[in-house]
Amino acid sequence: MIAKVSPTYPSNLPENYEQEGSGTHGFPQPSVQSHNLGFAPATSMQTSAIEDIYFDFDSWQITERGKHALEADAHWLKVNSDVTVTIEGHCDARGTQDYNLVLGKKRAEAVKAYLVDLGVEPNRISVVSYGEERPFCTAPTETCYQQNRRGHFVVTQ
DSSP states (O other): OEEEOOOOOOTTSOTTOOOTTOSGGGOOOOSSOOOOTTOOOOOTTOGGGSOOEEOOTTOOOOOHHHHHHHHHHHHHHHHTTTOEEEEEEEOOSOSOHHHHHHHHHHHHHHHHHHHHHTTOOGGGEEEEEEETSSOSOOSSSHHHHHHHSEEEEEEEO
């Protein structure tokens, strides 16, 4: 079974940000509304406890905020030991397609390495890069680019 996890959003977006055709403040309404902050075992509708990780421009270094999110993600994955995940590496539209595929892979691998360092078994995590091919946001703005520079989790069981 594959369950797509709705992406989380950077907290530093302007409150008045609006994107045509989107939900409140430019964000589409997530398909899963509740966050499982208590880390109870997963059900198919509780996968939103895993938070996406966002990267700086042209970087695969995990930020301090990303480290905190990954600590919570690792805890959730340890509690839900039967769950496997694929980490998708994504980039914004700047750079060549080939460059962004490599950068996306480095991002996904950095997220995996951090989770493994936190005690998650490496055989439960796979990585894939989509580079710039699957943007979350398509507006040519820095705010939008920031949403696309991410490591996105897909829960598989």
